[in-house]
Amino acid sequence: MLLCFVMPQVLYGTDSPVVPSPIAIVVHKGTGIEDLSLDDLRRIFLADQQFWSDRTRITLLVRAPQSDERDFVLNRIYQMTEPQFRQYWIAKMFRSEVPRGPKIVFSTNMTVELVVAIPGSISFIRADEVSDNIQVVRIDGKLPSDAGYPLK
Amino acid sequence: MGFGDIGYVSKDGTDEDGFFVGQAVAHLTASLDDSFGVFAEISLTAKDSEYSIEAERLMVKYDFSDRFKVSAGRYHTPIGYWNTAFHHGAWLQTTIIRPLIVKFGSELVPIHFVGILLEGSLPSGNLGLSYKAGFGNGRHANIARAGDAGDINGDKAWLLRLSSKPKKMFGLEFGLSYYADEVSLPASPNVDENTIAAYAVWTKESPELIFEYIHSEHELVTDSNASGDVDAWYGQIGYRLPGKYSQWKPYARIEKTDVDSSDPLLGAEGLDYDAGILGVRWDFNPYAAIKAEYRNEEFANGGRENNFALQISFVLAKL
Numbered sequence: 001m002l003l004c005f006v007m008p009q010v011l012y013g014t015d016s017p018v019v020p021s022p023i024a025i026v027v028h029k030g031t032g033i034e035d036l037s038l039d040d041l042r043r044i045f046l047a048d049q050q051f052w053s054d055r056t057r058i059t060l061l062v063r064a065p066q067s068d069e070r071d072f073v074l075n076r077i078y079q080m081t082e083p084q085f086r087q088y089w090i091a092k093m094f095r096s097e098v099p100r101g102p103k104i105v106f107s108t109n110m111t112v113e114l115v116v117a118i119p120g121s122i123s124f125i126r127a128d129e130v131s132d133n134i135q136v137v138r139i140d141g142k143l144p145s146d147a148g149y150p151l152k
Numbered sequence: 153m154g155f156g157d158i159g160y161v162s163k164d165g166t167d168e169d170g171f172f173v174g175q176a177v178a179h180l181t182a183s184l185d186d187s188f189g190v191f192a193e194i195s196l197t198a199k200d201s202e203y204s205i206e207a208e209r210l211m212v213k214y215d216f217s218d219r220f221k222v223s224a225g226r227y228h229t230p231i232g233y234w235n236t237a238f239h240h241g242a243w244l245q246t247t248i249i250r251p252l253i254v255k256f257g258s259e260l261v262p263i264h265f266v267g268i269l270l271e272g273s274l275p276s277g278n279l280g281l282s283y284k285a286g287f288g289n290g291r292h293a294n295i296a297r298a299g300d301a302g303d304i305n306g307d308k309a310w311l312l313r314l315s316s317k318p319k320k321m322f323g324l325e326f327g328l329s330y331y332a333d334e335v336s337l338p339a340s341p342n343v344d345e346n347t348i349a350a351y352a353v354w355t356k357e358s359p360e361l362i363f364e365y366i367h368s369e370h371e372l373v374t375d376s377n378a379s380g381d382v383d384a385w386y387g388q389i390g391y392r393l394p395g396k397y398s399q400w401k402p403y404a405r406i407e408k409t410d411v412d413s414s415d416p417l418l419g420a421e422g423l424d425y426d427a428g429i430l431g432v433r434w435d436f437n438p439y440a441a442i443k444a445e446y447r448n449e450e451f452a453n454g455g456r457e458n459n460f461a462l463q464i465s466f467v468l469a470k471l
Binding site: 007039040041043048049050051056057079081082083084087089090091092093096099100101150 | 155178179181183186187189191193209211214215216217218236237239240244273275278280317319322341356359364398399435438439467469
């Protein structure tokens, strides 16, 4: 049963996650997106923005629970705990504000493969795992290697 | 996806204590292509001697872009906040009961709307503005219901809602809405209805703040001196506790409804109401919560009541 896969005692943990590398925001190369503000990135991750400027629908790929990358993004972009994140998306779908929730991915390789394959897709991986076939997006004008990058 | 709840209510001074099965709600959705989808919310509600089945929402929707989406069907009317934030998902809302303004079956505002709805975002920079504009059937002669089988008079209802989610204040949302209709009653002249509503919410849970206000004006079409107003509001605060107590969320709400006795639509309905509630929500499971709630309510015709309620609510979802 779907209710069984998260232990209740870890429901509302709020410790800041530690990732050994900055988180890179990556998109399908066909989007042409190279730079986003952190505010606009948040709107995309919250599905308050669902289309790119060329009217391609945005497909959001999110790592499955219990990955450091997911914990980091929930903490820094969503500013939500795991239960709040679930409730947010359940409410979003129930309000018919989105046709579906984020696609769940289970590894970096899977993330990269799907970002390459799905037009309009966006996701996040560790910056030291970026490959040439996906586009890394500057956030507030900064790449993950730059000082002051907001997703470190 | 589905929602459900089961509860227990104890009312002082009465023998009306007991368990109740709330609503069982099924959420059906299908994306027919990248932009075109169908959505339905079907409820099963326990009545005295039977269950009633209702298509609470049923719509087809086409998304052209973020700026422009169009849909047709039956909606929860986008007046104010609560009515379109939580729908029939008891688990989604912090409290057990909805505010009187948007109580299911309420006559204060039209809970449902049948017609077409245009919605989208507006170019507004950091303000994060969006709109909803609707045109459709007004209330049924039973004013608690929508005109599901057609408008009962020639005057369609229309509505407009503007809301804002400022980019720089993540968590804040506020909005204004306007609704107009001409209501036909079985044994009296038609009544013009104009409602304006405003809301402000802070959606993060520590704290959660919700404030909503509506003002309605009702006037006989045949006699502008026969008129009256409704003023109703509520304010709710909740606070998700930190650290190891974060499964717990205490909350409180106060609400007030004043209806002019001269109001030609609602004046005789005895809808004046004052209430204060205190409660706590325990999210013991990612998809279920237990809520305990004390209510002190004063009704226009029924005096003051103290109630205690317990509820377990849940969502059937996979995310």
